[in-house]
Amino acid sequence: MRHGWFERRGFCWGLLHPSFFRWVVRREAYRRAKGDPEKVHELALEVIGDFDDILDEMSPLFDFPRLRVDLKGQKIFPFGIAAGLDKNGEALLPLSRIFGFLEPGTVVLTPREGNPRPRLYADAAHDDVYNAQGFPSRGLSYFLANISRYREASKSKPVYVSICGIPPAPEQIEEAYAELEELVKALDPYADGFVWNPFSPNTAALRALREPDVFRASAELISRLTGSTKLKLVKMGPCESTEATAWLNLAHAWMEGGGDGIVAVNTYLTLRDKIPAPQWGYPTAGRSGRFLQRYRQHAIALTRKHIPSAIILATGGIDSADQAWAAFEAGADALEGYTPYTFNGFGLLLKIARGLEKRLDQEGFQTLEEFLKQREFKSSKIEPHKK
């Protein structure tokens, strides 16, 4: 796409100033996409690629040495993109200019259209997104071409690829394992780790994967196929307090199979009558963004308390330095985001990182790592959300 001076300036301002992004860039993008949030997202990925030179030039601004932490032997800036933002690895290089790590995907073996559009709704009044995408993916071959191109250009930022094998029917779990195996074998030369995602709320076939035995076996399979230095995580969905035991059983099984930890949390399964989109065409949607904050905190606290050795990447409405601090304080090792960036742009990352540095000063810590090392973990006392 060709862009003029006006668009380049707009991109720079949007990158530095979340309010400019929200009130000018985002509005203009919705105007050009005729109000379709999925089209806006596709446009955004294209524009990010077109302005890679600007991101490259500005990348020193996104370098925060005081915030670097150790994640399984790698020193990283602990802010990444959450799965779904770059499903097919189309913007890995430009995103790596500013984020500390990337979680592209979810990648599946063979191309899938997902559900018919429209299947996305952005609720700007509450900073939430509702989606019923149903696992669209351009498939392994397309993703492989993109990640291998990224690796030729850059090795600096870790990539943890989100993957999933899909059982054709609940009793055909073996096929899901076979797909998982093919995905891991093909991607292993390019990935620093994997996030297995059995928790997409919009894909009924995945329900069969949410059993402790399947979690254990999937972790064993990935561990057997990949090096011990690579990160092996499972993406967990949100849970109510009443569901905590079953949820923990899954996470425990993952760790028993050789997993390193979890990404928490995926979107929240929401019924149609709770979805504010005027004509939502699906019985449910996965809700992300600010609404997930309490579920994210609950999941971090539960895991830290019951599986102290787990590595935790936290996501779900991390839209301020206070939210980021709360997630780290509860036990997160690194943070990811998607929905908050769609409302505020990547300038939000600068705002959060600067705010965290300020908070470190106030609390008397030189580095984030120093703060993380002295955390004390308490039990979780978060009330379930009223449905």
Ligand SMILES: Cc1cc2nc3c(=O)[nH]c(=O)nc-3n(C[C@H](O)[C@H](O)[C@H](O)COP(=O)(O)O)c2cc1C
């Ligand atoms: C439109 C959309 C698509 C998503 N697709 C995926 C996906 O393919 N795989 C996955 O593990 N999570 C996916 N997610 C969930 C996000 O990775 C994240 O867990 C969730 O949105 C909460 O974080 P956030 O509030 O920062 O968005 C998706 C989220 C959205 C909004």
